[in-house]
Amino acid sequence: MASFMLSGTTASKISSQLTQLRHQMGTPALGMVLTLVVVCDESNQYDAVRAATEAAREHPSRILVVIARDPEEPNRLDAEIRLGESTPGEVILLRLYGELTKHADSVVSPLLLTDTPVVAWWPGDSPKVPAQDPIGMLAQRRIIDARAEADSVKAITGRADGYVPGDTDMAWTRLTSWRTLLAAAFDQPVGPVKKGVVEAAAGHASAPLLAAWLSERLGAPVKVADSAGPGLTAVKLSTSDGSVLITRADARVATLSRPGQPDRQVALTRRPTAELLAEELRRLDPDEIYAAAIRRIARSRKS
Known part of the structure; x- marks a missing residue:
């Protein structure tokens, strides 16, 4: 050097x-x-x-x-x-x-x-x-x-x-793994989502973004609730067929539960800043999905 x-x-x-x-x-x-x-x-x-x-x-x-x-x-x-x-x-x-x-x-x-x-x-x-x-x-x-x-x-x-x-x-970038897992949770057909909740440590920056993204994608109200942490700990979605759940208690491994399916363990670790930054540098075009999420948050707080 x-x-x-x-x-x-x-x-x-x-x-x-x-x-x-x-x-x-x-x-x-x-x-x-x-x-x-x-x-x-x-x-x-x-x-x-x-x-x-x-x-x-x-x-x-x-x-x-x-x-x-x-x-x-x-x-x-x-x-x-x-x-x-x-x-x-x-x-x-x-x-x-x-x-x-x-x-x-x-x-x-x-x-x-x-x-x-x-x-x-x-x-x-x-x-x-x-x-x-x-x-x-x-x-x-x-x-x-x-x-x-x-x-x-x-x-x-x-x-x-x-x-x-x-x-x-970066609060949005940290959600990539969660969003990927949630998308995979709907690979098998389940009933329409009626409501949901994102649980995270109080004041967690990514929780409202994840809730807003889910509300936009699913057309159902998704709220944020405090948990003991660390970080994001659960996403719970109520459907007409039962509940779709992702729970993570240790910031490393999550459990995916779906109606009529066996529970599945999935690696869901916190990613280092360098990895998050590298992800952001892969795309230089506008992130319209992020824009839709923050605008939904703003609308919900004004209403």
């Missing part, structure tokens, strides 16, 4: 140093499929960089990590360039001071790969309307995580008003 530090630098100097390092290592910047802009602070940058680097094994990327430091200090840009860190891509940590903290887009824009998509990811605090954020305006895909908010359920509800195609949420 090659690593190079630049203090009090500029975007043009970073680009020149990056080109020089690439030539020294004999690894020209070819084969990278996107630019991933990670907006975080020092407290979560280590985990964010590790997740982004692991995801880049599947999606070779230029990873730009934007870290706003002290806005009261004189204007300064410090950079750390990392090449060959278990990934075919590049990692550039950008630490901004002074007025630069308010103009991160002007630092990031010259460093974007040409003719490739841009994805913005906020692993911690995120703007209320990501598409109106200066960094978000540079991106085709904008990933936030409602779980990082103080009131995650309220944060999800608020996303509906400011939703723009290309927005998505």
